[in-house]
Amino acid sequence: MNKALTGCICAVVLISLSRPGEAQNKKLFEGSDTAQFQVEIRGKFDRQSAWNVNLINANVSSFQSRPKDMDISQTTLDMLNSKIINIFEEVLESYQIKNVSRNKKDYKKFRQRAEPIFSEGGDQYYRIEVVIAGDNGLGGHYGGLDIQLYFKSLHRSSNVVYGYSFRTLKIGKSDAETLFEMRRILSEQLNESYDDWKASLEKDLKNPRFYLLLRFDVNDLSPKQQKFIRKELFPCLYSRADSLGYIDLKKFYFQIFYRLKNADQNETEESYITQYAHLLQFSMGSSNKYPCSLWKTPLENYRATFKIDSTEKIITIGWKKPE
Known part of the structure; x- marks a missing residue:
């Protein structure tokens, strides 16, 4: 030039x-x-x-x-x-x-x-x-x-x-x-x-927001398994739901925000939290075909357990060791 x-x-x-x-x-x-x-x-x-x-x-x-x-x-x-x-x-x-x-x-x-x-x-x-x-x-x-x-x-x-x-x-x-x-x-x-x-x-x-608390019980897990949950599993599970953001309250404790009545006009906080837990459980599935499968991960052969407390708005995911 x-x-x-x-x-x-x-x-x-x-x-x-x-x-x-x-x-x-x-x-x-x-x-x-x-x-x-x-x-x-x-x-x-x-x-x-x-x-x-x-x-x-x-x-x-x-x-x-x-x-x-x-x-x-x-x-x-x-x-x-x-x-x-x-x-x-x-x-x-x-x-x-x-x-x-x-x-x-x-x-x-x-x-x-x-x-x-x-x-x-x-x-x-x-x-x-x-x-x-x-x-x-x-x-x-x-x-x-x-x-x-x-x-x-x-x-x-x-x-x-x-x-x-x-x-x-x-x-x-x-x-x-x-x-x-x-x-x-x-x-x-x-x-x-x-x-x-x-x-x-x-x-x-102008649209109200609600929240739920997602907790991972990692007391009996190894450092490698805990790292997998935090770095890979939680981001994958979070991406599967229609959420509006989250706050990392503790190392394995997350406050997740959402709105009601996106698809179901009769939806309540209790029904949303229950549906959310089912979605997370389905996402991990039982084979490598599921989006957040545990296959070939540090948690392979572990089974996720879910406890829902609708009053406190808490979903706790625990882990059952393979027999």
Whole structure:
């Protein structure tokens, strides 16, 4: 890239920081300058035209309707893929988002630190996901210039409370014009996804939550078996149920949050807890075909026992040694 073009790109970035309707260095929200953000940018720009269709159980003719690829030079695609990280960092800085990590290890660390919050305010750890192109999960795919942006708080259930924004990048007459457009839409998406997150949070707070206590009795188990329960079995069992988050109260004691009447309008706390215990028991099953099977694990041939105390809202999982 020649010096003239480089200078042009720098000028465009400076201008875009003060685009009409947005003050330079405006906070995304009060406290965004001190909060911690984990950011992930995944996917790459490519030539695929959007084919956002459902091909699950589709007929043969549906597979033959895939649109032709877009006419975009490889040089332009390489430029876009090499610049998006820097451009998005500039967008974050323009909203005074200062504490940013792209390290995946920090995501795990932040999640451990972020205790669940069920009221308004107090969030300190956030995650922003920028997804470029990619599959739609139904056999089709988004366009090679499509950008999705997700805004989430690590203190809240991300499958219930999240913000979302979608845009398609337009290729300009020059690299400078295209980069200007990229920065503009990413800035809009960040602001839009945060507003969407707030609306999602407000809706969520209007619905009551309940909790149950899940306890693992590990008194007669070896350190290896205890480690397996904590590191592998509990995460697997937790993922099987429609829960809203949990708090690790003790080493093998978890407070799990949920909502009633998701599917059954006559559901009660007692019936939910009983059903939850049955689901966990089924998930471990009696063979390797079950999602949380004990086959070839430190608890192989052990049988899980369940004790339900509906009054105290406690499910206790014990272990019967093989005979």
